[in-house]
Amino acid sequence: MKATLQKEPRVTPEQTATFVSPEVNIFETKDGYVLEAELPGVNKDGLEITLEGNEVTITGHRHVEALPGETLFRESTDADYRRVFELDPAIDTVNVSARIEQGVLTLTLPKSERVKPRKISVD
Amino acid sequence: MNNLARWQRPEISTWTGFGRLTNLRDEIDRLFEVPLAELTRPSQLLSGWTPAFDVHEDKDNVYVRAELPGMRKEDIDLLLHNGSLSIAGERKSDEKLREAEVYRAERFFGRFQRTVTLPTPVAADRINAQYKDGILSVTLPKAEEAKPKHIDVNVS
Structure with missing residues (x-):
């Protein structure tokens, strides 16, 4: 616990105001993990996924034009999305793949061959 | 197991202040509009999606x-x-x-x-x-x- 707290970088007030955290679903299958994140307004160009050490950071910049005229009702936000996840060491980080479709990111994180269940034949 | 466990700085969590209020208002509006039978289904009120x-x-x-x-x-x-x-x-x-x-x-x-x-x-x-x-x-x-x-x- 202590180790995690120590490595947290400093967050300045400006940074805290800039991001919202997207909702995610995470599944584990026999081949790996699948992470789905809701990023409405984000397309392929606005998406940034970085793998560093045992962490994956998802950042999404919205590409949404402001609506014309006068605001009657507003619930959406202009803030970009950001969320950080710690990775299972068993993930093969070289083969991680990402796809975004209608504002939902699907990140596929395969397990490395070494940790997959394997049958050993007896000679 | 610490697989894919989320660690997130609490400071950057979503601020949903007004969103929550709006949701609550919608729920209250709905209370007066839908027939009673609808309300007894808990899924509608508690786990609905309000885009x-x-x-x-x-x-x-x-x-x-x-x-x-x-x-x-x-x-x-x-x-x-x-x-x-x-x-x-x-x-x-x-x-x-x-x-x-x-x-x-x-x-x-x-x-x-x-x-x-x-x-x-x-x-x-x-x-x-x-x-x-x-x-x-x-x-x-x-x-x-x-x-x-x-x-x-x-x-x-």
């Missing part, structure tokens, strides 16, 4: 925008009735992942509906709806009689 809406207006159009990530175009229903626009639909989960072990489930799946009362009458036959990057944008041209008009004064 974020924006409504704008200029002199020619009313604009409604809704955040509906991950829908199929054919699962979105738009209905104009009595000066209100209803956006309803169903978001389906991925069949392929039904068997998988769930680590985190924050996304909502199932049916939703939201209704906005339009500020002016609109020309129903000229409404345009676009779905892009998970955002539904509806442009509703105002009806001719609802637009501001200058009236010439005749001097006799």
Whole structure:
């Protein structure tokens, strides 16, 4: 616990105001993990996924034009999305793949061959 | 196991202050509108999906925008009735992942509906709806009689 707290970088007030955290679903299958994140307004160009050490950071910049005229009702936000996840060491980080479709990111994180269940034949 | 466990700085969590309030107001509105039988179904009140809406207006159009990530175009229903626009639909989960072990489930799946009362009458036959990057944008041209008009004064 202590180790995690120590490595947290400093967050300045400006940074805290800039991001919202997207909702995610995470599944584990026999081949790996699948992470789905809701990023409405984000397309392929606005998406940034970085793998560093045992962490994956998802950042999404919205590409949404402001609506014309006068605001009657507003619930959406202009803030970009950001969320950080710690990775299972068993993930093969070289083969991680990402796809975004209608504002939902699907990140596929395969397990490395070494940790997959394997049958050993007896000679 | 610490697989994919989320560590997130608490400072950057979503601030949903006004969103929550709006949701609460919608829920209260709904309490008065739906028949009692509907309310006894807990799923409607407790775990519903309230997509974020924006409504704008200029002199020619009313604009409604809704955040509906991950829908199929054919699962979105738009209905104009009595000066209100209803956006309803169903978001389906991925069949392929039904068997998988769930680590985190924050996304909502199932049916939703939201209704906005339009500020002016609109020309129903000229409404345009676009779905892009998970955002539904509806442009509703105002009806001719609802637009501001200058009236010439005749001097006799």
